[in-house]
């Protein structure tokens with residue numbers, strides 16, 4: 413059973429400056445909800461009850477978002493704003509949420525290493541705090557990955573199918589399909605040229621990892637950008653253990669880059685009953701003016 417998840421959210425978010433200077437990029441809203449709340453809800457929908465967030469300087473707002481604010485609750489109560497009150501209480505009861513500071517921003521692999529004591533000797537899920545994944549089936553991608561873990565008892569990585577000309581932005585999987593949308597991973601290739609890419613399946617910001625990953629991170633030398641890369645540590649893990657890939661049917665939204673952030677806001681607004689009509693009208697008006 414997987415009960416624990418780790419959400420790395422310590423990164424500077426330089427691609428979203430100046431918005432990310434004094435507020436965490438993970439708190440920037442998609443419509444009216446901070447990105448990281450969607451991430452927590454995905455984990456909770458997968459049965460996760462305990463979440464460790466890796467944070468750092470300037471990330472306090474994340475803590476405040478998930479803790480209760482009694483003054484605000486009292487104010488809402490006095491004003492009879494029951495719907496808002498219930499929603500705030502629901503958010504602060506989503507899971508047991510803990511925080512740890514990454515002392516220096518030495519990369520995603522380094523961030524995960526701070527979870528070692530908290531996670532102990534259990535498998536755990538990792539969900540990047542600036543990335544959303546939505547599956548066409550509506551079932552949480554993390555839940556689908558946990559199901560794959562329970563079948564093989566080995567690490568699982570979420571794979572997104574992308575156009576071949578886009579593979580050079582991502583970590584690409586090399587491996588073979590073993591059952592419908594499940595792959596046995598043989599290797600990863602970081603940001604290859606399209607013609608050298610072993611597949612068009614890329615790592616999509618969701619992982620289930622066995623605790624051996626911590627020793628592998630410990631043995632990982634600084635790689636790209638002089639950071640400890642999680643993909644490099646996973647390559648070491650692959651030398652000792654099998655690893656599986658789950659190709660999910662759906663979409664990944666990388667909210668750490670400007671264009672995807674804007675597109676996601678529009679797409680999510682169009683999915684909302686209360687905003688769809690107004691948004692569609694606005695898009696039509698805009699298109700007519702262009």
Ligand code: UTP
Nearest residue numbers: 420421422423424425426427517518519523541
């Ligand atoms: P990114 O590659 O998006 O890096 O990290 P970043 O620093 O956040 O953003 P840019 O590239 O400067 O714009 C992917 C995930 O890993 C976390 C980030 O918070 C994000 O969720 N991360 C990255 C850490 O927690 N610590 C790190 O040292 C690096």
